[in-house]
Amino acid sequence: MNLFGGExxxxxxxxxxxxxxxxxxxxxxxxxxxxVDRLRAEQLADRIIAELPRSVxxxxxxxxxVVAVVCIGPLARDAVTERxxxxxxxxxxxxxxxxxxxxxxxxxDGFATIRAIVEPFAGSGSAPADGASAGSRGFAPxxxxxxxxxxxxxxx
Amino acid sequence: MLDxxxxxxxxxxARQGDREAITALIQAYQRPLEAFLFRLCGKPELAEDLAxxxxxxxxxxxxxxxxxxxxxxxxxxxxxxxLVNAQQKMRPASDSETVEYRADDTRTPLLAVESAERDQRIxxxxxxxxxxxxxxxxEIVLLFHQQGWPVQRIATELGMxxxxxxxxxxxxxxxxxxxxxxxGVSNPEEVLR
Numbered sequence: 001m002n003l004f005g006g007e008x009x010x011x012x013x014x015x016x017x018x019x020x021x022x023x024x025x026x027x028x029x030x031x032x033x034x035x036v037d038r039l040r041a042e043q044l045a046d047r048i049i050a051e052l053p054r055s056v057x058x059x060x061x062x063x064x065x066v067v068a069v070v071c072i073g074p075l076a077r078d079a080v081t082e083r084x085x086x087x088x089x090x091x092x093x094x095x096x097x098x099x100x101x102x103x104x105x106x107x108x109d110g111f112a113t114i115r116a117i118v119e120p121f122a123g124s125g126s127a128p129a130d131g132a133s134a135g136s137r138g139f140a141p142x143x144x145x146x147x148x149x150x151x152x153x154x155x156x
Numbered sequence: 157m158l159d160x161x162x163x164x165x166x167x168x169x170a171r172q173g174d175r176e177a178i179t180a181l182i183q184a185y186q187r188p189l190e191a192f193l194f195r196l197c198g199k200p201e202l203a204e205d206l207a208x209x210x211x212x213x214x215x216x217x218x219x220x221x222x223x224x225x226x227x228x229x230x231x232x233x234x235x236x237x238x239l240v241n242a243q244q245k246m247r248p249a250s251d252s253e254t255v256e257y258r259a260d261d262t263r264t265p266l267l268a269v270e271s272a273e274r275d276q277r278i279x280x281x282x283x284x285x286x287x288x289x290x291x292x293x294x295e296i297v298l299l300f301h302q303q304g305w306p307v308q309r310i311a312t313e314l315g316m317x318x319x320x321x322x323x324x325x326x327x328x329x330x331x332x333x334x335x336x337x338x339x340g341v342s343n344p345e346e347v348l349r
Contacts, residue, residue: 017329023279
């Protein structure tokens with residue numbers, strides 16, 4: 001058994017593996033030219049510092065604008081609608097209401113007219129009260145029963 | 157790497173917008189983070205971009221950093237999340253592109269320009285060994301062997317028992333050994349020559 005749990009296949013591959021692992025370690029540590037690393041780091045740091053306010057502020061402003069539009073939109077729409085209601089053409093509800101009132105007034109006039117026509121005849125069925133009213137209309141009430149007054153034939 | 161006390165003082169200065177402190181933090185962790193991300197994704201440009209983005213986010217959020225924890229742990233966590241997000245956004249074809257890139261690539265990651273020929277050969281072998289690992293073995297190997305984190309810290313960061321971390325490390329080394337054997341490069345002198 002070798003170091004890696006397999007059968008011993010010779011030391012060559014194992015040495016190669018150790019070499020590979022060391023090379024892997026060097027990738028993260030070794031810096032052939034520290035000046036180059038320093039320059040890259042400075043460039044990136046400058047970019048981060050320079051971009052921070054530029055990238056955050058526009059985003060914040062844009063977010064605020066979106067929120068403002070979303071919140072103010074319905075309010076503005078309502079305000080415009082109310083102004084139109086005050087200044088613009090009469091709403092449908094008002095027109096309908098006015099029509100109903102006009103019809104009501106016409107009906108009242110009609111009732112008054114009908115009442116005026118019907119009123120003279122309204123009391124003819126009730127005898128005690130009719131005397132004065134009949135006299136006032138220019139004819140005398142009949143005192144005899146109609147059958148006695150105008151019977152052409154003798155009674156059997 | 158900064159020791160813990162120096163790190164805290166540097167972070168306090170960086171919170172106040174001290175350019176030198178921010179530069180010091182970046183300089184201390186930029187290369188380790190890039191190396192870590194590169195070995196996870198296999199793309200040096202992506203690793204570099206993600207490392208920069210991780211620094212941007214971390215330094216902008218320094219006010220929320222809890223001094224009880226290590227700065228590097230926080231930084232590496234954010235870097236890994238950014239990598240996961242980037243990989244999720246990538247189209248599927250990117251995997252094959254990565255394979256092609258790696259097949260043709262003989263460079264040592266992140267040190268491509270300045271590395272010597274010997275490093276390039278070792279770098280290829282490192283990539284072969286790392287590619288043989290699956291998640292979470294790859295991350296554990298990188299945190300332990302590349303970043304030098306102790307097992308306890310890795311266990312805390314990954315939310316698993318220390319024994320599990322050790323087990324993953326053992327299996328990962330066995331996988332890497334097998335991959336090296338399969339690569340046909342069994343003589344160190346071939347690489348180190």
